[in-house]
Amino acid sequence: MTITVTNQKPAVLDPVHTITCTGTYDPMPAITSAIADPLRTPLNPGAPANITDAKGLDLSSGIEQALLACLGDTLVPGAEDFMKELLGQTMVNYDQTTPLPVGELFAAQAGRKHKLPAPVPGKVVYTAREDVIPSAKGLLSGSNDADLFFASLAYAYHPDTLGFWFQSEAAFDDFKAWLAQQVQTSGSALPAGTLKLLGDFAALELKSLTESLLLRQDDTDNNEELSFARLVVHLLMQYVEQLNAQQAGPGGTPATSGVLPFTVGELFCPKSLVFVNVEAHARARPGKVTAEWGIINQSLSSPVKVVSNKNLSKLTAMHRATARAQAQAATQQAGAPATRSAQVVFRKQAPTKLDLFAALTRVLKRMGKVNRSQNIFRKSKTTFLKANRRDPDDYNKPGRITSVSYMPDIHIYVDTSGSITEANYQEAVLMLIKIAKKLNVNLYFNSFSHVLSQETLLKVENKSVTQIWQEFRKVPKVDGGTDYKQIWDYINASAVRKRRLSLVITDFEWRVPSTREDHPKNLYYAPCGAMDWDSMVRSAKHFAKAMKHIDPAVPQRLLGMIV
Incomplete structure (x- = not known):
């Protein structure tokens, strides 16, 4: 939205206000005097300040309502963008690009x-x-x-x-x-x-x-x-x-x-x-x-x-x-200086199984190895330091050494809320099975809506697709609304779960809270299958935009969706 401001005195907002203690409690007059009126103060008293949109419609009378739209329990990106642009043009010290x-x-x-x-x-x-x-x-x-x-x-x-x-x-x-x-x-x-x-x-x-x-x-x-x-x-x-x-x-x-x-x-x-x-x-x-x-x-x-x-x-x-x-003590790590984020471009079509497999592999490599997990990685190499099994007396023939290392466990959370159909669920599970077969790794699994199912370890290693599907069918499916925050809290409550690569399979139909929350470091998101891709992208864009105040790097956590 394009906002044009003329004859407005750039404001410095003062938070000091006095709401009367008598009568009905009404904070609106204080909001008007402390925030809205300074934004409407004219530079030249002889004429009013003008705040208009691209069509020339007056916006100055709606400042209070626009502000209130940004103060609800859930964050509304459209209202945030409008108010930030307005504040950026009317305040002395405000950057409208702030997260x-x-x-x-x-x-x-x-x-x-x-x-x-x-x-x-x-x-x-x-x-x-x-x-x-x-x-x-x-x-x-x-x-x-x-x-x-x-x-x-x-x-x-x-x-x-x-x-x-x-x-x-x-x-x-x-x-x-x-x-x-x-x-x-x-x-x-x-x-x-x-x-x-x-x-x-x-x-x-x-x-x-x-x-x-x-x-x-x-x-x-x-x-x-x-x-x-x-x-x-x-x-x-x-x-x-x-x-x-x-x-x-x-x-x-x-x-x-x-x-x-x-x-x-x-x-x-x-x-x-x-x-x-x-x-x-x-x-x-x-x-x-x-x-x-x-x-x-x-x-x-x-x-x-x-x-x-x-x-x-x-x-x-x-x-x-x-x-x-x-006797808890909290510490905080200092981070690196801010950098300009790259432009986020979404794919024009849904990712394939290979796209998601490649994305998961990249994340696992970045996370590095762990001491012990269900995700076992075996690597063999030839060496003359070990005798050849078939001909141990021939020193000119190398033997083989198999080394075992462990990558982080993978924990999957599949959205089974009311907006997810049985076809969507089956598509998501079959995709997971194929990826798990390719990785040959056991998976931790929960279904979720506004509640979270019991955690289950699914034995995937060395099993057929049919056997794995039967294991998935035994896991109870919860239904209802959608709530990601319970997943965040569930992961953050356990040091073991924090170390896993957690993946939410979802349609992104969730309203982000306006409060600041602790988003798990190793939590990623992937789109649910068998759904309209354009609708999925719109929901994912809304989710990523609304998450800026919690984790601005969320677009990089959308596996298989970003080019």
């Missing part, structure tokens, strides 16, 4: 401001040692602004939460003292439950790297008038706004607190809060910082969240207990 989803636009703005390359898994990786800790030290010394610290945190960990940074434990105590004054002024108007939670909040300490709270189970929870979830965010924003005003005034002092708007959805309706101690980050070991944010992300992704209306609910309580019990 970050629109929901992380404040992180993209902060990174662009400091000329940081966008994070790309495996290529551009941000770490505690190289980025977070140095930016924290710079913020404390006054040599860096808070945007660099925010960008380093967002690029390294991508937490789906609303954060507030405090210069130190003392700065957090200053906020609590200010908060107590506000509560004392309006205490009589506050519900008893809110006063109780505010009292508990006053007892919180920020001695360590972070402290975090649960506010809501979903967007509709705890939105009553003067509820703790509404009031605490309102007062935090009001406090930051006052500090920023003091800093901007004559002889102003640097702010000791600020907003960390990791995602737009959480900025305006947060389900959790994370308070960040900058001084503690500056002094911490890299491993401790990485482990801390790992626990936060684990807690955010946990399906079990219990929010109490009577007591403060800490976000990381359960996972911290687990971490202490298991």
